[in-house]
Amino acid sequence: MSLIEIKDLKVHYPIRTGFWNRITDSVRAVDGITFNIEAGETYGLVGESGSGKSTTGKSVVGLEKVTSGSILYKGQDITKADNRRKLDYNRDVQMIFQDSLSSLNPRKRIEDIIAEPLRNFEHLSKDDEKLRVLQLLDIVGLDADALYKYPHQFSGGQRQRIGVARAVATNPKLIIADEPVSALDLSVQAQVLNFMKKIQREFGISYLFISHDLGVVRHMCNNIAIMNRGRLVEIGTRDDIYNHPLHIYTKRLLAAIPETNVNQREAHRASRLAVEKVYQEQQSKYYDDDGEAYPLVQITKTHAVALPQALAQQLATQEGEVQA
Amino acid sequence: MAENFEQHSDISAADLARLSQEAQAEATPSTAKIIWSEFKADRPAMVALFIIVGFIAFVMVGALFINTPKMMETNIMAYFNQPFTPEFWLGADSGGRSVAKQLIVGSRNSIGIAIGLTIVSSTFGICWGLISGYFNGYIDWGMQRVYDFMMMLPMTMMIIVLVTIIPHYNSVTLTFIFSIFYWEGTSRLIRSRTLAESEKDYVAASRTSGTSHWKIIFREIMPNISSLIIVDCTLSFAENIGVETGLSYLGFGLPSQTPSLGTMISNANDPNNITQYWWTWLPAALEIIILCLAISYVGQVLRRAADASQRQGAAD
């Protein structure tokens, strides 16, 4: 059984208008997505800004009111607050936030910030609690004198480490990492990512790794889902997505990864423009009449893409993939 | 599970005392210290603070030694006694009552009401705003309709009506009557900040850390809008001195047998008093001006202390 099973999850935000404040329409931030996260793996969720990644992540930690669908953990549907309470769900599922500064209460000392989940879930003695906080600081590579400081006294990278320390405090099974490094500069990104990996090895944590950057995801994730306008357009292993992308949206994201090799810049630019051209011209082929993504069809055991059956087959044979 | 952490960190129970001591040495100053150093850096504000605290303490204690009913007895012999005489430092009014003594008791009454009103209405307004802003949705909608309804009522007229139909009232009842109408401004202000604050990720992080809604509202969000609360409270305090004074001046505040700054200023209703017997109203008027100025000065310093970028004192 998978650690988390997300089934046909929908999150719609009502738009209210008029004198009676009635619901006249809705923003379909997440519109029917299904995937599973296995224990110990890093699952990548990729898409451009506004595609509903954060909303998905927040639904999985239980922060978002879900419109329909279910999220199963230990056989229970945790979209219901009752079940979350019964399971002490957030002891096992935590989140690292996109903006490290706003995710740390500016009025609280680091000790109180990191100890917060411990106080609610573990009820340790005062000394044990302080010891645990010091150990956590040590694990994320911060000095003990951080204990009584405030968040604004740290750099972005250090703050993100504090966020990580808080997330691992209760030794959870799954951490939702919502663009944990996108606010950091490149050298610090690598640092934080490496040490997220280290913690994963040591504590056996699974990540749902949310990012808009396929370049970063490549280093982190075994399985990847590509999200576009609230729907999944392609699911596959790292190899499926990077080496055999089928959906034009995936190809477009891949083309957007900056090329570091100077000699190939020109070629890279040309291929990116080609992909962009196809994307502009063949919208109708890849999306249905309402401009929305098709339902997923399975190509191989691991690989699925949101295209009409026939087109999917055709593209798959072009890519040379074996039919499942 | 603790073993799991033990394995991956070199820190053990033995280091605990040493490390927490080291951390203590590096700790950042507390808010109270920051506010204090901000006062020390601003002389006029320091003076203002002493004026306010000293004056309030003086009238509170001084009033205890004055027998009010006896003081309010008419004394024909002292009819409009000149000020600066040994018996009447600030002279006497048309009833031959000592202005200085009335000023002390009157200030105690007026300031007492202002403090009570600030405490009651601000506490209520802050809670209302915090809850309304945090829960959003239907709760917010309902609470805002109540707010709208209260705002629709003509405030001064309602107070006058209430005061007229309630047969016996004293400072305490009056404070509560005022409070009914003075929490709205605070609640709106607090609500709008709470709405913004609730969107921030630290609130979400507290929720995923298992913290309850009430704790999040009062222990996480409230400290973050504390600067707004402090500034709003000081300014409402200055404003609230005016509330009672104004109504008493119009004759709808405290009964005339109870001296207050308002009843004293209403001596100026008589043109004779304005020019000839200036000592009957001028001290009370000056007192209000000085107090309000001093309070707004202190409010400014508090605002600065709350906003790190404007600090003048050497903090951090």
Ligand SMILES: Nc1ncnc2c1ncn2[C@@H]1O[C@H](COP(=O)(O)OP(=O)(O)OP(=O)(O)O)[C@@H](O)[C@H]1O
């Ligand atoms: N509280 C809300 N009310 C209404 N609409 C919302 C709300 N939160 C998000 N949305 C909408 O839902 C969509 C998805 O938002 P979401 O934050 O999940 O995007 P995202 O993929 O995380 O983007 P980014 O990469 O910029 O973080 C957006 O179009 C956004 O406008």
Ligand SMILES: [Mg+2]
């Ligand atoms: Mg996001």
